[in-house]
Amino acid sequence: MxxxxxxxxxxxxxxxxxxxxxxxxxxxxxxxxxxxxxxxxxxxxxxxxxxxxxxxxxxxxxxxxxxxxxxxxxxxxxxxxxxxxxxxNAGAAVQRFRLGGTHGPLLGGLVDRLASAHPTAPVTTHTSWSVTEIATLLVDGRLDYALIGTCGESPPPREDRLVWQVIGVDPVFVMLPEGHPLAGRPELELSALADECWADVPGDGCFADCFTAACAEAGFTPVSVYETDTASVVHLVQVGRAIGLCRATFPPAPGLVTRPLAGSPLTWRHLLGRHPRSPGTGATAAVAAVAGHTRAAYAEAVRRSDGYADWLTTHPRFGPAA
Missing domain, CATH: 1.10.10.10 (Winged helix-like DNA-binding domain superfamily/Winged helix DNA-binding domain)
Structure with missing residues (x-):
């Protein structure tokens, strides 16, 4: 044998x-x-x-x-x-951008900037709720770059194989319908929302556990949490069915407002990842260009967010990474 x-x-x-x-x-x-x-x-x-x-x-x-x-x-x-x-899976040595990411406005902003800066280069995307899936595709060479988020200081997936850089750090805000009794407050204590139902998007990280722990610290257990897509979260907030959880860079939407939580008990890191030996990212200039476009997309999201840019002036540990 x-x-x-x-x-x-x-x-x-x-x-x-x-x-x-x-x-x-x-x-x-x-x-x-x-x-x-x-x-x-x-x-x-x-x-x-x-x-x-x-x-x-x-x-x-x-x-x-x-x-x-x-x-x-x-x-x-x-x-x-x-x-x-x-x-x-790297294919022919032509300029192209194969992007992966979780659902969010930063991925759209990056696609827009790459398409404008490189009008002849194909730009494709793959989205998933699972950062593990995105990282696996990056390791396998099916993607060139990944734009994901991680809760707090939790490590990104496949650190042994991939290179990650922090683009920005956001607090987690809450989304309220415009007519909510607390919508006029500039900042909310998490405990003030103890009787509310909640909505957020799913994922395979630790965010759900961190949210539950933050609620326990505030003295309550969430009544219920709807995990669904972004459009459905917005709808549930607009009709008053739930309070939404979102990154501070969440874009404005009709009929709702976003507000910070006192003490920022939950945070979110935006990360750009690549494989160090992927043919699609081998050129230092290309890597720097994609990182620059990603930072610009994040800065634009900060400017568009309801009051976030002003909030950052008194909370310097958040915002764009140095």
Whole structure:
């Protein structure tokens, strides 16, 4: 039998779990099938790889040698596969901009600026609620740049593979219908909204947990939270069904106002990401240009937001990144 990568993964799974039963479950195999496969691997390698008894499975000296090599080979092959997929998806060496992002006005602003500055270059977008999905497409070379957001100081996805830079940091504001009794206040305590229903957009980060924790700190549990698309959030606020959560750079909309929360208990970072070895972003000038257009789109969003530019003058830790 010739040794294959799947055999190394099997040996590593047994070592990691310390048990053939647990390794079989992790690999989606029946234990007898895994035991038979291990016997074939040990025969091919010349000796037993594990000492097994009722307490589990422990690597032999030969097993330790195989595991040491497997821990080098498997990540290297995985990295090779990622590189190959990324380069295969890079396409011809023509100027183009493949952008990914979560739903938000900054992505539209970036597309507009790139299309104006590079009228002959194709600009395409892929949007998703999942920053993990966007990051995976960036790693695989299916996107050149990603514009996403993360809650507070939480790390961006795939930091081991991607380069991220902070474009700006916003507090989270609330959206109220114009006729709401608190709409006239310049700033709101979160506790003043304890009896309200809420609406925001979904995501796979920690924002929902952070919002729940902020409410608990303010002394209440949210009555209900509608997770839906941006247009539906706006509609629910306009008709008085819910209070919306939004970034401070959220653009004006008819029938509602945005207001800051006292103490800014929730924050949002806007991030621009790229793969350091992606052919589509290899030129330093191109990277700098996209970053510059992204910062300009963010600055424009700040100017358009209802009162946010004035609010920033007394809250210097927010706004454009240095």
């Amino acid at each position: 010739e040794l294959e990568l799947r055999h190394l993964r099997t040996v590593r799974a047994i070592a990691d779990t310390g048990s053939l039963t647990k390794a079989a479950a992790a690999l989606g195999l029946a234990q007898p099938a895994l035991s038979a496969q291990l016997r074939r691997i040990e025969k091919a390698l010349g000796g037993p790889l594990f000492d097994r008894d009722h307490t589990g499975a422990r690597p032999t000296l030969l097993g330790e040698l195989v595991l040491e090599r497997a821990r080098v080979v498997l990540p290297a092959v995985s990295g090779l596969q990622e590189e190959a997929v990324r380069f295969a």
